[in-house]
Amino acid sequence: MKLVIDESRCKGCNLCVLVCPYGIFREGTELNSRGIVAPVLDRPERCTNCRLQALYGRMLCGVCHMICPDQAISWVEEKPFEPHRVEVEF
């Protein structure tokens, strides 16, 4: 699974930056074609949902997806499936 931000919907409020427990979202710096500074992803493979959703068969965490007022955050299947290298942080 891969975390994606739909830049055609994102309005740049950065609520995802505020709530992600893993610090995956960072405030962006560049204006996109719609005149919005969308957040950028920092090592999204750390997202627990990306890694473990298939294993648990349900959404894990998902707070960014729920709080995103603009329905811009979702996960997409990656094909072909490639297991991510996991960095465990303490």
Next chain:
Amino acid sequence: MRHEIRFSGYGGQGIILSAVILGRAAALYDNKYAVQTQVYGPEARGGASMGQVVIDDEPILYPEVARPDIYVIMSQQGFEKYGARAGEDAVMLIDADLVRSRPGCRCYEIPATSEAKGALGREIVANIVMIGALVTATGVVSREAIERAVLDSVPKGTEELNLKALKRGFELGERA
């Protein structure tokens, strides 16, 4: 022949029901036309209540009562408010025990309330006695029609009492 009949009394005597029963008798059982109207509003509750019926052999166009030719008056206040200005050629049936005044027109005194209280044992059927008297005194509808209309309109279990009251009214009206 157009007849305009006005009923008045006090609230609780069944004045409006009397008008509805008469209209029903004419419209459903005598093959005539009838329009029934009444006074609504707060003044009709405590004070004088009034209901009217227009009966005609032809369809009734103008539906309001302009100049009643028949009155049925069951209270002094009803007389003062709705009966005192009756035309000379009108006919008035008065509950003799409840109305002190008398009109300038032809007047039949019907002791409906005392009959209802006394011989019939239920004051509540005084209006039916009055209707009976009205029918035989004026012939505005037939006896058969009014009997059926009364039976349609009274609560279940009171049919016999009401028919008795109606018959007593017929007698009083014939004598008047």
Next chain:
Amino acid sequence: MSRTEFMQGNAACAEGALAAGCRFFGGYPITPSTEIAETMARRLPKAGGVFISMEDEIASIAAVIGAAWTGARAMTATSGPGFSLMMENIGYAAMTETPCVIVNIQRGGPSTGQPTRAAQGDMLQCRFGSHGDYSTIAITPNSVQEMFDLTVKAFDLADRFRVPTFLMSDEIVGHMRERVTIPDAVDIQRPRPLAEGSLPFAAGEDKIPGFAPFGSGRAVHVTGLTHDERGYPDTTDPEAHDKLVRRLVAKVESARRDIADYEIVNPGAETVFVTYGPPSRTVEQVMRDHPDDSIGHLRLRIVWPFPEFALKEFPNAKVFLMPELNMGQVVREVQRHVDQPVVSIPKIGGELHTPAELVRVLEAHR
């Protein structure tokens, strides 16, 4: 088979609604319409319908519109003060093309006025009362039998044209009792369903979109905002608004020959009464009492959309006389369609014009 009853106008209206398949009534008590709500409260639950006494008239018409969108035939009944309260949502029903029936048993106004007396003072309000431009249908019965028959008709017109349809009766007809014949069944015409592949607010030649009530699986978005054929708000484009509002007006106005319901007596007459509702009965009385071919009568059973072509059916008319139970409302519509003098005969206070009053006016204008 049918049954004959001696019944009040308001009760006959409720019977008409039940016969037409009305299965939802939302209302609020108000004199002189209350007997309609009372009859519906008694009868609807036994007919598998819903009666609900709402917290006010605004809520009543709102609930009726909500129920109508589930596909139920729905109705409310009120009188002047409640009708005024309903105005905003009546505009909503017009904008969203919601078929529903609103009965107004008119009483004397303005304000609380004469609760127990008759008037026809809401005839312009029912045409123009809500803000913005729209067109609706207003029906004016003059007898208890018509309270039944025309209530049935109101539902059919509401469904066919997808407009709020008014039964503009009054205290006289609402409260009087007369003989009424109630058929066992009446023919009813429901709205044309939304065709497969059609957009929910796209209309063909008749300018009336097909109807997809909630639950049809069409995911219809209904909004009072200016919307496109998909039903989506489009509130700033002048063309979108122009197209929608012109269609809403035209779907009724262009069908007015089809909708029209009137009676003509003595088309060769020179003096012509134009009436609707109970004053028509006084005119009929005058014409029976004074038979005269030079007196004509145009009696409207449907006032809005106004059938101006009916006035042309009196080619010899020299004057039109219009008795109304108001200070002269629909008379303005007559005036703008004819060249002859039009005399308003207003009467307010709650009583019907007497035959003698109309005879006096008749003599003054011949």
Next chain:
Amino acid sequence: MIAPDWFRGDRLPHIYCTGCGNGTIINCTLAAVEEMGWKRDETVFVSGIGCSSRAPGYILTDSLHTTHGRALAFATGVKMARPEFNVVVFTGDGDLAAIGGNHFIHACRRNVDMTVVCMNNHIYGMTGGQGSPTTPPGAISSTTPYGASEPAFDLAELAVAAGANYVARWTSYHVKELTKAITVGMQTPGLAFIEARTQCPTNYGRHNKLRTVPAMIEHLRSHAILVAKRDRLVAEGEPIPEGAFTVGELVRRNQPAMGVRR
């Protein structure tokens, strides 16, 4: 995860301002709908007028966007006429508590079986930030330039008093709790009222020293106290922190309800 087929994709992005919490509350409501397993053609969203009330326009079901304040009355008609429908009402503080106040208390009294989600942002957002019945005393708005001087309504307590079977309050920060509360509300027969306090950065925050979206979210988070904590403070005679509001389930009961699926 909310399935994308609940959204009218052709209508997104929606009209809400950057950082507005209304979109979050739509997400939570749709997540609850998914949890319930409701079918799209048996679910009707109803709303009045205001920012909150645009929500049904983005959801791919039958939806009724009505007049200001009257959503509950329209919804009552829908639900009473077709009890098999699942009816959800989106409303806002001005829509529900000001112009629609009477419909609100009567819908609660009737306990009509539907779910009412109120996006309470303490302001009339769509008309540009005027004081509403839930604007806190002292708050600046375009019609309270010297600070709101009227006491504010507690919408959830009002719904409890008026008879709703289920009442809860959360915020747009508490996405999981809010989703859970809406789900429980949907499961409870009768009227479920869920007040979702939310941020209006454009018209409220800007004038009330909450300039950024994170500042508004932090304000919601830090002023929310659980019902149980409030009760404990009261029992211990401790003061309730100033500006605090309760979150959690305020009532869940089983009083007679109307329009329950037959």
